[in-house]
Every structure is written in structure tokens, then in C-alpha cells.
Amino acid sequence: MVPTVAAMTNQLPTRLTWQQVCARRLQVHALARPAKDARPSEIVAATAGTHAQVMSAAELGIALRIEGATRVDVRHALWNEHSLIKTFGPRGTVHLLPAAELAVWTGALSAVALGPSPLPDSVRMSPDQTEAVLDAIGTALLGTELTVDELTEAVADLAGPWAADPVMPAFQTYWPRWRQVQHLAGHRGSLCFGPNRGRNVTYTNPRRWLPSFRPAAAEEALPRLLRSYLRAYGPSTPQRFAHWLNAPVSWAHSVFESATGQLCQVDVEGSPAWLPAGESDVPDEMPSGVRLLPYFDGYAYRVGNQPPEHLCPGRAADRILGGNFQVLLVDGVVGGLWHQRRSGRRIAVTVEPLVDLTPAQRGELDLQVCRVGEVLQGNATLTIGRVTVGSHG
Incomplete structure (x- = not known):
């Protein structure tokens, strides 16, 4: 168990309400008001990584948090400055991470306790085979960018033809055996995404852009990642930290225990x-404002810190829990969902409020839709109506 504040300091913990927690979250995430003169990497650091499975959603979520920013600023940070790195982050999912913190992220993620593999014995790799593949990936990507097919050939040449056996069922086809540890290569710091080559995704080694990069030692990295998570999503608990990382709860407790002197307990x-x-x-003020969160942004907002009944009250729980929707935040909690459809420069935004909006909130929603258009470099129009599009996978 994590020692209590009373045990460590003989003081009673600070008492907070869920409204205060919500106000803190809005402020930290630059959702109370957009940040002035912030860099995209600073926003990504403040939110403990940005989910980037849908790159356009990541660009929108970051730029909306910076006054006057557009998707061009995010792309510049990623592909020109390399102050952002696109790689595999929490839960093995695609994320943008700050380059300045990549050593901490890789050192921590590579130390996360893994659960049992869901793959059958005939597909799994032995520990020695796993290490051989991870070494081959890092070697193959040094100094170059490779598509998945090119990387498959290179891994087979370096580790052995068995690594390319098409044995993993995926999307009505079979992937080569090595791809079961693709996300681990990201966690080890030997793989990240390169710029697309036409419609093809490419991968590279982050040392191409960060020559001095090396993953930090786990004993240093894990407490630092925990503090980043708590800064972005706290107050939180070992159970919720485990949920965020898709890690065993017992392991999460051990990480909290190792950081005892760096944490403070509060009562929520x-x-x-x-x-x-x-x-x-x-913050002194209560949570307020209307914000549009794109795909995976609203999901991260929920996954980072449960309980869902406080973040998705009333009708919102029935409408969005269990799915990945673009959500409308009203005073810091989910108050609706939205969708956009683009045709050239025209962006048709449909918003389905699940609460009654005041005239002031309706005016804020208009401004948010305008900002979506600015960020995506188009002309956005608003329709209030039911969102008929399902959740994103």
C-alpha cells in the first residue's frame, strides 16, 4: 500500500471536491483557456502524451490548446523541429511524445509489467527471438526510413526468415511474426514513425533525429512518468494509473511506493x-467553458482518470461510455458529442448537446467551431442535431 500523508507527515490531507479536480484538469490541459506562446511539445508534455492513431485528430487537439495555432504548427514540430516524436506510447497505442522527454518515456514504458500474450503458442516468439527481432529493428532503421514491407525484409535478413512468417491474423490478412513486438520496439526506443511515403507509413530510429538519445534507467524513469501522469490527470490512484498504462494493479502500487517521497495524498x-x-x-474559479475534443482526445480525458460517473454524468454515460467519440465538454464534463465532415475547404460540424446550453455557452460553441475551421485551414459551419456516426475504433 502507498503510505498515507498522515503516516509520512502527521498532517491531514488536503480536501478537494470533484469540481475542483475538474477545474485543475481544465487548467493543466490548457482547456480553461488556450495557452499563449506555447509550443506543441509543451502541450503534449502537459497532457502526458497525445494519442495519434488519427493524426488529424492529434493535430486538432494540440492546436486548439494554443492561441492562434493551426495544424501546420504541429506538423512543423513533428517533422521539421523534431520536438515531437510519433511512436508507441501508453497501452501500446500510437502517441505523440515530447522529444525532450523521450528518454523518460522509453525507460518507463519498457519497464511496464506485461500481461500474458493472447497469441497462440505457434505464433509467439521466445524471449531470445524477441530480443533478436528488437535488435534487428533498431539496426535496420538506423539512418533510414523503411515501409513495413521493407522493414519486414530487413528484419528477416538480420534475425532470420522465421521473423517474417505470416502468422498473425490481422484485418482479413496475416502479418509477419515480428510485428507482435512492434510496439515494444517503440517502447525500447529503437523505432518511431517517419513521414509517410505517399500512402505508406514509414518507420525510423529516433536516434536519426536525436543522436544523444538513450532510454533512461527504469528506477529514474518510472517515478518521473508517474509524476507526469499525476500532473496531467491527478489526483489519481494506483488503480487508475494501471488502467492508463494497461498494466497490473500490483505493479502500479509498487511504482507509487517507489515514489512515496515525491507524492502527496489528498482527499477527494x-x-x-x-x-x-x-x-x-x-484554481479559484469553478470549471467553466465549452470545448470540442477530437477523437481519442476525449477518450484520453476519460481514461486518464476515472470515475466515469463524474466525467460523463446523466445522458452522457449512456451515449458515449464504451465508445471513442468526439466529445463536447461543458464546464469540464462531457455534455455532448460532435462530428465533422470535410469537402474541400468546407467543414460541416454537427454537435449533439446532451445538456441544455445557455446563450453564453451557445456563443462559446460558435467560437469553438470557428477555431476548428482555423486549425484545419477550412471554413467550418455549425449544425445542432443528432450525431449519427458511430464511435471510432
Whole structure:
């Protein structure tokens, strides 16, 4: 168990309400008001990574948090400055991570306890084969960018033809055996995404852009990643940290215990939770404002810190829980969902509120739709109506 504040300091923990927690989240995530003069990498650091399975959604989510920014600024940070790195992050999913923090992320993610493989014995690789493939990936990508087919050939040449056996069922086809550890190569810091080559995704080694990069030692990286998570999504608990990383709860408890001196306990309406030490202050104002969060942004907002009944109250729970929707935040909690459809420069935005919007909130929604158009470099129009598009996979 994580020691309590009373046990460590003989002081009672700070008491917070869920509204105060929500106000803190909005402020930290630059959702209370867009940040002035912030760099995309600073926004990504503040939110403990940005989900980037849909790159256009990542660009929108980051740029909406920076006053006057567009998707061009995010692309420049990723492909020109290399202050952002696109790779495999929490839960093995595609993320943008700050290049300045890549050593911490890779050192921590490569130390996350893994659950049992869901693959059959005939598909799995032995520990020695796994290491051979991971070494081959890192070697093959040094100094170049390869498509998945080109990387398959290179891994087979370096590790052995068995690595390219098409044995993994995926999307009505079979992937080569090595791809079961593709995300682990990202976690080890030997693979990241390169710029697309036409419609083909490419991969490279992050050392091409960050020559001095090396993953940090786990004992240093894990407490630092925990503090980043708690800064972005706290107050939180080992159970929620485990959920965020898709890791065993017992392992998450051990990470909290290793960082005991760097954490402070607070009381959130009767439930204990933790923040980084010295960071228990909350904004004076209550959560307010209307914000549009794109795909995976709203999902991360929920997954980062449950319980869902506080973030998705009333009709929102029935409408969006269990799916990945673009969500409408109203005063810091989910108050609707939205969708956009693009045709040339025209962007038709449909918003389905699940709460009654005041005239002031309706005016804020108009401004948010305009910002979506600016970020995506188009002309956005708003329709209030039912969103008929299903959740994103």
C-alpha cells in the first residue's frame, strides 16, 4: 500500500471536491483557456502524451490548446523541429511524445509489467527471438526510413526468415511474426514513425533525429512518468494509473511506493488520491467553458482518470461510455458529442448537446467551431442535431 500523508507527515490531507479536480484538469490541459506562446511539445508534455492513431485528430487537439495555432504548427514540430516524436506510447497505442522527454518515456514504458500474450503458442516468439527481432529493428532503421514491407525484409535478413512468417491474423490478412513486438520496439526506443511515403507509413530510429538519445534507467524513469501522469490527470490512484498504462494493479502500487517521497495524498470527497508533492493547489474559479475534443482526445480525458460517473454524468454515460467519440465538454464534463465532415475547404460540424446550453455557452460553441475551421485551414459551419456516426475504433 502507498503510505498515507498522515503516516509520512502527521498532517491531514488536503480536501478537494470533484469540481475542483475538474477545474485543475481544465487548467493543466490548457482547456480553461488556450495557452499563449506555447509550443506543441509543451502541450503534449502537459497532457502526458497525445494519442495519434488519427493524426488529424492529434493535430486538432494540440492546436486548439494554443492561441492562434493551426495544424501546420504541429506538423512543423513533428517533422521539421523534431520536438515531437510519433511512436508507441501508453497501452501500446500510437502517441505523440515530447522529444525532450523521450528518454523518460522509453525507460518507463519498457519497464511496464506485461500481461500474458493472447497469441497462440505457434505464433509467439521466445524471449531470445524477441530480443533478436528488437535488435534487428533498431539496426535496420538506423539512418533510414523503411515501409513495413521493407522493414519486414530487413528484419528477416538480420534475425532470420522465421521473423517474417505470416502468422498473425490481422484485418482479413496475416502479418509477419515480428510485428507482435512492434510496439515494444517503440517502447525500447529503437523505432518511431517517419513521414509517410505517399500512402505508406514509414518507420525510423529516433536516434536519426536525436543522436544523444538513450532510454533512461527504469528506477529514474518510472517515478518521473508517474509524476507526469499525476500532473496531467491527478489526483489519481494506483488503480487508475494501471488502467492508463494497461498494466497490473500490483505493479502500479509498487511504482507509487517507489515514489512515496515525491507524492502527496489528498482527499477527494472522501476518497484518497495522489498528486505530485507540492502541486495540490487548485484554481479559484469553478470549471467553466465549452470545448470540442477530437477523437481519442476525449477518450484520453476519460481514461486518464476515472470515475466515469463524474466525467460523463446523466445522458452522457449512456451515449458515449464504451465508445471513442468526439466529445463536447461543458464546464469540464462531457455534455455532448460532435462530428465533422470535410469537402474541400468546407467543414460541416454537427454537435449533439446532451445538456441544455445557455446563450453564453451557445456563443462559446460558435467560437469553438470557428477555431476548428482555423486549425484545419477550412471554413467550418455549425449544425445542432443528432450525431449519427458511430464511435471510432
